[in-house]
Amino acid sequence: MTLTPIAEGVENTNYKLLTSTGLYVLTLFERRTPADALPYVVDLMLQLDARAVPVPRPIADREGRALKSLCQRPALIVSFLEGKSLLDPGVDACREAGGGLARLHHGAEGYGGFRPNPFGLSSWGPLAESCEQAADRAAKRRLPSILRALDRLTDSWPYHLPMGSCHTDFFPDNVFFSDGRFSGVIDFYFSCDELRAYDLAVALASWCFDAQNRFVPRRAEAMIAGYSARRGLSADERVALPLLCLGAAVRFTLTRLYDRLHPQNDALVKEKDPEEFATRMDLFYDMTTAGKGLF
Numbered sequence: 001m002t003l004t005p006i007a008e009g010v011e012n013t014n015y016k017l018l019t020s021t022g023l024y025v026l027t028l029f030e031r032r033t034p035a036d037a038l039p040y041v042v043d044l045m046l047q048l049d050a051r052a053v054p055v056p057r058p059i060a061d062r063e064g065r066a067l068k069s070l071c072q073r074p075a076l077i078v079s080f081l082e083g084k085s086l087l088d089p090g091v092d093a094c095r096e097a098g099g100g101l102a103r104l105h106h107g108a109e110g111y112g113g114f115r116p117n118p119f120g121l122s123s124w125g126p127l128a129e130s131c132e133q134a135a136d137r138a139a140k141r142r143l144p145s146i147l148r149a150l151d152r153l154t155d156s157w158p159y160h161l162p163m164g165s166c167h168t169d170f171f172p173d174n175v176f177f178s179d180g181r182f183s184g185v186i187d188f189y190f191s192c193d194e195l196r197a198y199d200l201a202v203a204l205a206s207w208c209f210d211a212q213n214r215f216v217p218r219r220a221e222a223m224i225a226g227y228s229a230r231r232g233l234s235a236d237e238r239v240a241l242p243l244l245c246l247g248a249a250v251r252f253t254l255t256r257l258y259d260r261l262h263p264q265n266d267a268l269v270k271e272k273d274p275e276e277f278a279t280r281m282d283l284f285y286d287m288t289t290a291g292k293g294l295f
């Protein structure tokens with residue numbers, strides 16, 4: 001058996017695990033994934049796997065338990081998924097990814113678990129406050145635009161839209177491709193009950209910017225087309241997308257800012273730049289002010 005650390009993670013500590021029966025991933029969960037949330041996540045992955053959505057399959061021990069404890073942290077072994085994520089996904093990849101997200105939403109239908117979104121709208125105010133308390137000069141400059149976006153989101157959040165089990169971290173690094181086709185999705189540790197259109201908005205806010213962080217409307221159009229070819233998207237959901245993209249941009253600006261201000265020195269994780277999403281937040285703020293659509 002060999003264990004090789006994987007350094008790409010942002011949230012948890014991961015190892016590639018090679019045994020006589022195959023290749024797996026061992027995850028030790030760090031601060032954002034509490035043990036009591038994991039049964040929801042594991043059972044959702046099992047349901048998706050059973051419905052042929054390509055996700056890592058949790059591996060149980062001889063007593064049938066997948067969730068274990070290792071080094072004082074919750075731990076899980078899942079199957080290794082083949083395929084590669086894309087660094088700068090183009091229009092076709094965005095269409096494929098939209099279709100992949102719709103497959104995930106389909107596969108999650110009827111799921112019996114319930115987990116409120118730990119990083120949903122109601123968490124953003126307290127997160128902003130804890131960033132404010134620890135703020136350095138750069139964070140102090142950023143906070144007013146975060147708070148202004150938060151006011152808009154609080155005033156206009158579309159609570160009435162359809163909910164279900166969502167991934168809520170459907171970023172390019174969590175989606176695998178093989179021969180240009182969607183081949184799988186990993187990292188379900190933020191999965192929870194949320195607005196389905198918010199899940200799509202997270203994908204739009206993370207896939208539809210180029211290497212210079214410029215919004216690419218054609219990618220957004222393709223992603224929405226890929227999604228809606230497999231799963232209906234109502235007129236109300238479509239109209240709400242710019243506001244929900246603003247919400248997604250606030251969420252990732254805040255968690256990245258929090259991580260920069262409160263680093264975890266002992267975990268095998270990488271920090272990401274909050275400014276990348278803060279710039280997107282400003283763009284979606286202006287788009288919602290002007291009442292414009294994404295394309």
Ligand SMILES: Nc1ncnc2c1ncn2[C@@H]1O[C@H](COP(=O)(O)OP(=O)(O)O)[C@@H](O)[C@H]1O
Pocket residue numbers: 006008009010011012013014025056078079080081082173174186187189269
């Ligand atoms: N089941 C899996 N199959 C293949 N690769 C995986 C799997 N799980 C994780 N990885 C690899 O590990 C990296 C980090 O995993 P991820 O779950 O995104 O960690 P974190 O939650 O810490 O961000 C991924 O980018 C991917 O390369």
Ligand SMILES: N[C@@H](CCOP(=O)(O)O)C(=O)O
Pocket residue numbers: 008009010011169171173174187252255256272
């Ligand atoms: N996607 C989030 C943080 C979680 O990272 P992941 O590696 O688990 O996708 C971000 O980019 O801030």
